[in-house]
Amino acid sequence: DAGITQSPRHKVTETGTPVTLRCHQTENHRYMYWYRQDPGHGLRLIHYSYGVKDTDKGEVSDGYSVSRSKTEDFLLTLESATSSQTSVYFCAISRQGSNYGYTFGSGTRLTVV
């Protein structure tokens, strides 16, 4: 595989609690992305990063924050989880300036009860 792992793979949490999802890559790619996948919506971009400490918002960023202190790690935090954030979260990486598409992690299934 391309060297991208997500943790945890599954998580159940309670409404109002903070949650952090981790994406780790061994490819030294500059760009990293967080998407969420929901039935009928496909994949929607939450946040992305174009370098260490360089991040920006995607189309569905409300309620989420990210951090990237090292090239290899990109963290997604739900400050106060809500039921609407129940979803499958995917991390993806891509090379700088590449039009070769993204490589995806295996996903984290998050359930907020």
Add this chain to the structure above:
Amino acid sequence: AQSVTQLDSQVPVFEEAPVELRCNYSSSVSVYLFWYVQYPNQGLQLLLKYLSGSTLVKGINGFEAEFNKSQTSFHLRKPSVHISDTAEYFCAGYGGSQGNLIFGKGTKLSVKP
């Protein structure tokens, strides 16, 4: 608006039959186009991509896609499907407001014996 549209949410087909999964993109989407496949409980993996050159692109597992600029389409085809092709397929192109990949909502291919 930038968009990638998959015209069918579900496609049932019998084993060994041909299949076509349809994808249209808006003119504001880059013509770097991709098809991804997602098997149950897995991440997305690249099936094929069109960057330039020949409009007929061959991918893994016997799939191919044809880029048609005049019809702004990038349909995926396979002449004879197998049970193992049962999966969800996503069409994608560059064009998000951050220059990111935007995805169609997916087509679930169900191959029946």
